[in-house]
Amino acid sequence: MSSHPETPRSGLGAALESKQQQQRSFSDYRRFIQNHYDGLPGALTRFTGLVTGHEALAGRLIRESGFDVRGCKSILDAGCGNGRYSWFLLRHADADAKLTAFDLSQQMLKRAHARLKSERVSHVAADLTKLPYADASFDAVVCGWVLEHLPDPRPGLHELARVLRPGGKLLLLCTEDTLTGAMCSRMWHCRTYNRANLKDVCKECGLAFERDLWFSRLHSWLRLGGIIIELRRA
Template sequence: MGAINRIVENDFIHRVSADEYRSKIKDVYGGPKGALLATASKMSLHIQLGRRLIRTRKFNLHGLKSILDVGSGAGQIAGHLLEFADPDARIVCTDLSEQMLRRARQRLKSNRPEFIAADVTNLPFADGTFDGITCGYVLEHVPDPAHGLSEMARVLRKGGRMLLLATEDNFSGAWTSRLWYCQTYNRRELMELCESLGLHWKKELWFTPMHKAIRAGGICVEIEKV
């Protein structure tokens, strides 16, 4: 990580206990920042770019009959699942914050998804329940990412696919980390960790060719459980 990152990056996540951190994150997302999350995601084009990724089938939802959206937030990714998943697919939205689940339900205006409050490190589902998982910008809130990744690997069936988005350890990532009390990830280290847990990085994705050319937009990858 570069010198600038070290100055601006927030190390709160590593300074407090796991319980204190969880409670802080619930407060942050339950409060005014969480209320502005959907608007912020539109302004940063995150919603539009994520939709493009799924509409163009760079991450193909076709054939996935049960999809878990982890850390749904305001339903930014869940909205794309409702729009593009197979009509008979089961869609389950989970989040640590019940308030964020309420916001997602309000924003999505759909009775189709199941909304379940749950921590990504302790998911209330049997092994191999899901064909697909989407997880956007949640792992940055998990002090030990291996706990979140291995739990997602557990509930994903063998051969199942995951869309993982995570904040990268670059300059813009460092500011994100400051704003949201989260951590950022080194691309290679995260890949090695995933592979060690049986989560194979099948395809690195980029929102647009421009993002790919300048390596912007953060970590975005299709993973397959092997």
């Protein structure tokens, strides 16, 4: 599959955007990303998250007026990284809810485990395009800033839709094809998405759009912070 099939772009954003996905085969790119997150850039995500505010901003999404996980007994943090979203999910989910978290990088899983120190979470090494879970296993899924590591979003979205129960909810966060998004893409060696195109592809994969979410009113006014959408398994 060619890279970025649904977003032919031009201009400064396109010039700035990382070309790693176009320059490597998918298996080579995946190994490169795994090494990237296993290494220093992955170790620094807690620090960079503090500097950019993302550590705190995650808490503005996982709450009653945002992505509400009350009543969800089985929750998945897809591409959990250092456990940033898992931490808020544990805080807001019911006390008897179980959280499953996976990541491609073993080191990120170790970092998440060390951070959370909770028996309610199970950590597993897995690839978003081939999930080791049965159909309809989860009531809610959070997938934060992972889909941009796939040249084609469909295999990942199909897997997320498959493991969600019908009616289950998904919080999807992706790097957007804006200038700031292109700079993030360059830093984290990922692609960007066009908001409208991504919603169409989600629908195609059985994930119905519910609403756009923003970190804050300021982010919404300035259209900053990336694509953050709540979807429902059709």
